[in-house]
Amino acid sequence: MSEHQTAGRRMRPRRLGPVGTQAFLVAGAVVLAGPFVWEILTSFKSLTEIAQIPPTVLPAEWHFGNYADVFQALPFGTMFGNSIINALARTTAQLLLCSMAAYAFARIDFPGRKLLFALFLSVLLVPAQLLVIPQYQIIQGMHLLNTVPALFVPGMFSAFGTFLMRQFFLSLPAELEEAARLDGANPWRIYWSIMLPLARPGLMALGILTLLWSWNDLLWPLIVTTDTRKMPLSVGLASLQGQYTTNYPVLMAGSLIATLPVIVAFIITQKHVVEGIAFSGSKG
Amino acid sequence: MADTVPRTSPVRRAGHRVPSAPARPARRRRTSAQNPLWALVFIGPTALGLAVFYIWPALQTLYYSFTTWGAFGGHTWSGLDNYTELAHDPEVATAFVNTFWYAVLGLLGIPIALTLAAALNGPGRRGVSTYRTLMFLPVVTMPAAVAIIWRWLYNGDYGLINYLLSIVGIQGTHWISNPRTALACVAAVGIWSTIGYNMVILMAGLKAISPHYYEAAAMDGAGPVRQFFSITIPLLSPSLFFVTVLSVIGSLQTFDLVYVMIGRTNPALPQTRTVVYLFYQKAFIENDRGYAAALAFVLLLVIIAVTGLQFRLQRRWVHYE
Numbered sequence: 225m226s227e228h229q230t231a232g233r234r235m236r237p238r239r240l241g242p243v244g245t246q247a248f249l250v251a252g253a254v255v256l257a258g259p260f261v262w263e264i265l266t267s268f269k270s271l272t273e274i275a276q277i278p279p280t281v282l283p284a285e286w287h288f289g290n291y292a293d294v295f296q297a298l299p300f301g302t303m304f305g306n307s308i309i310n311a312l313a314r315t316t317a318q319l320l321l322c323s324m325a326a327y328a329f330a331r332i333d334f335p336g337r338k339l340l341f342a343l344f345l346s347v348l349l350v351p352a353q354l355l356v357i358p359q360y361q362i363i364q365g366m367h368l369l370n371t372v373p374a375l376f377v378p379g380m381f382s383a384f385g386t387f388l389m390r391q392f393f394l395s396l397p398a399e400l401e402e403a404a405r406l407d408g409a410n411p412w413r414i415y416w417s418i419m420l421p422l423a424r425p426g427l428m429a430l431g432i433l434t435l436l437w438s439w440n441d442l443l444w445p446l447i448v449t450t451d452t453r454k455m456p457l458s459v460g461l462a463s464l465q466g467q468y469t470t471n472y473p474v475l476m477a478g479s480l481i482a483t484l485p486v487i488v489a490f491i492i493t494q495k496h497v498v499e500g501i502a503f504s505g506s507k508g
Numbered sequence: 509m510a511d512t513v514p515r516t517s518p519v520r521r522a523g524h525r526v527p528s529a530p531a532r533p534a535r536r537r538r539t540s541a542q543n544p545l546w547a548l549v550f551i552g553p554t555a556l557g558l559a560v561f562y563i564w565p566a567l568q569t570l571y572y573s574f575t576t577w578g579a580f581g582g583h584t585w586s587g588l589d590n591y592t593e594l595a596h597d598p599e600v601a602t603a604f605v606n607t608f609w610y611a612v613l614g615l616l617g618i619p620i621a622l623t624l625a626a627a628l629n630g631p632g633r634r635g636v637s638t639y640r641t642l643m644f645l646p647v648v649t650m651p652a653a654v655a656i657i658w659r660w661l662y663n664g665d666y667g668l669i670n671y672l673l674s675i676v677g678i679q680g681t682h683w684i685s686n687p688r689t690a691l692a693c694v695a696a697v698g699i700w701s702t703i704g705y706n707m708v709i710l711m712a713g714l715k716a717i718s719p720h721y722y723e724a725a726a727m728d729g730a731g732p733v734r735q736f737f738s739i740t741i742p743l744l745s746p747s748l749f750f751v752t753v754l755s756v757i758g759s760l761q762t763f764d765l766v767y768v769m770i771g772r773t774n775p776a777l778p779q780t781r782t783v784v785y786l787f788y789q790k791a792f793i794e795n796d797r798g799y800a801a802a803l804a805f806v807l808l809l810v811i812i813a814v815t816g817l818q819f820r821l822q823r824r825w826v827h828y829e
Contacts, residue, residue, distance in 0.1 A: 242630075245627045245630060245633075248623070248624075248627055249624070249627050249628065249639055252620075252624050252627075252639075252643060252703075253639055253642045253643060255700070256642060256643045256645065256646055256700065256703060256704065257642040257643070257645050259646075259657050259658065259661060259700075260645060260649075260657070262657075262660075262661065262668055263657045263660075266660065274666055275665075275666050276666075277666070277671065278671060279666065279668065279671055321553050321554045321557070322554060324549075324550045324551070324553070324554070325550055325551045325553075325554040325555070327550055328546070328547045328550035328551045329551070332543050332546055332547045332550065333543055334543050334544045334547040335544065337547070340551070340555070343563070344555075344558065347558055347562045347563060347566075349811075349812070350562065350566050350808070351757075351761055351804075351807070351808060351811060352761070353761065353763075353784050353787050353788075353804045353807065354565075354566055354569050354804045354805065354807075354808055355561070355562060355565040355566060355569065356565075356791070357565070357568075357569055357572060357791055357797050357800065357801060357804075358564065358565030358568040358569060358572075359561055359565050360792075362560070362561065362565070377561075378557075378561040378562075380557060381553075381554050381557030381558050381561060381562070382554075383558060383562070386554055410546075411543075411546040411549075411550070412546075412549070415550070436648060439650065440649075440650035440651060440652075442650075442651060442652055442763070442764045442767065442768075443763055443764070443784075443788065446767075446788075447788075447792055457650070458650050458651075458652045459652075461650075461652040461653060461656060461768070462652055462767065462768055465656060465768065465771075469771075470663075472660045472663070475656050475659075475660070476656070476657070476660065478656075479652075479653035479656045479657055480653075482650060482652070482653050483648075483649045483650055483653045486648050486649070486650070487645065487648060487649065490641075490644070490645075490648045491641060494637070494640075494641050494644070495637075497644075497648070498640065498644065498708050501705065501708050501709065502708055502709060502711075502712035
């Protein structure tokens with residue numbers, strides 16, 4: 225390969241020559257992002273056009289009607305709203321509650337702290353399917369089945385979020401709050417006015433991860449909602465598929481509507497998302 | 509104010525137990541007396557939420573696994589019946605075997621992610637953030653949508669994959685309704701949607717490796733391949749271990765992809781059904797909740813065993829600096 229041309233520039237190992245590496249990266253990007261291009265193109269084609277062989281790349285005629293069909297088949301607009309409420313409620317609650325608990329675990333000495341923290345950690349190990357039957361019964365007992373709060377109430381609390389934020393607080397120097405403490409500030413003021421502003425990168429990481437999980441979650445909302453007007457988009461998509469089994473243009477339009485907000489949000493905040501993922505990888 | 513500053517750090521390091529300067533014993537004692545109450549204020553809400561929605565349900569599921577549920581919701585104690593029934597249920601055995609394959613095949617994504625991360629990590633590489641964004645898209649996309657997109661690509665009659673294969677003269681099949689190919693196809697989508705995540709974690713790990721190691725190795729005459737296996741892999745092993753553990757735990761809980769890609773009427777369902785899918789079916793479609801609870805518990809034990817085994821094996825290959 226063209227190793228010789230660049231070898232003099234810098235001594236650093238490469239597994240592939242620049243051309244080979246570049247080709248590999250392009251291939252990787254095509255395989256990983258290409259399906260989305262095909263999704264978008266298909267969503268504008270007619271049902272007869274997608275059955276052509278060889279397939280057309282660009283739609284011969286742009287069919288915007290597939291998007292209207294999605295909203296006709298299901299209350300997709302309402303589902304969209306449900307997804308937003310669900311994601312925001314879970315995220316707001318977790319940012320506040322997890323950071324509060326994490327602050328206490330990181331900075332306040334109290335009897336039984338280690339034991340309680342170990343109990344929190346044990347929750348981390350328990351997979352969702354072990355919890356959903358009793359959780360379902362609790363929600364049923366609260367008369368919340370088939371309501372939007374059913375989607376987010378259990379997800380407002382998180383052992384993972386507490387753990388992540390605790391690791392973050394532990395990495396912050398204690399001098400600032402020590403000075404405030406000696407000035408007579410109470411723990412709440414120290415937490416709220418000193419620690420939270422310092423913890424912004426950690427909060428960002430937790431917030432982004434929680435938004436993402438809440439938006440994409442399927443098993444829990446599938447269990448607690450049977451009424452289409454209370455479903456989030458993930459369950460909505462599954463039922464759209466039940467109705468339009470092989471009408472792929474409509475299914476692609478629905479998939480695009482359901483994922484576009486997250487993809488746009490990701491592209492805008494991608495630096496933070498990637499840092500957040502890397503952070504949770506090193507601390508989680 | 510000025511006289512308090514130097515005192516702060518020794519106090520903190522000793523955890524408030526340093527005999528305090530005689531000037532302010534009262535205040536310090538009051539602060540520590542308040543601590544348990546403040547801890548309650550801070551931790552109380554999350555502790556209560558976790559107790560009600562996580563810890564208590566886990567214990568309740570354990571109890572349910574020893575009960576049999578009637579058609580109308582009542583349940584009676586039945587000891588180990590569910591577990592003995594599980595052990596002899598061919599459907600359960602198949603679900604565990606399928607799940608095992610998802611976990612094993614899922615690991616194939618890690619070398620791919622590592623190669624991509626290494627390629628992106630090269631010096632002077634252009635467009636790193638564009639590549640990273642494109643490759644991360646599958647990670648942020650909801651699995652339900654991913655499943656629908658791939659059903660279309662895999663479609664036997666008009667799918668893009670079969671068309672591309674036909675160009676090179678290969679006759680494709682109905683990938684996800686063919687019992688022989690369905691599981692591998694679902695697993696491939698699982699890999700596709702996690703490569704970006706693993707890549708980002710591994711890139712962070714690669715960045716942390718000091719270039720001096722490579723310079724020293726190059727001076728000793730080690731070629732790129734040798735360097736990769738003698739420097740990159742050992743120094744990256746904590747990150748590799750992390751993504752391996754997460755990948756296996758994630759695969760063992762596969763549900764969304766199978767639920768949306770493989771419909772209830774798909775002939776390949778028995779060959780693709782995972783333990784969590786079977787759990788969902790037993791608990792919320794057949795209302796056989798005691799049996800489902802036992803199934804969930806066995807899965808938890810499997811997850812703990814497999815993860816424990818990985819932690820045991822890590823001593824052989826993971827190097828912490």
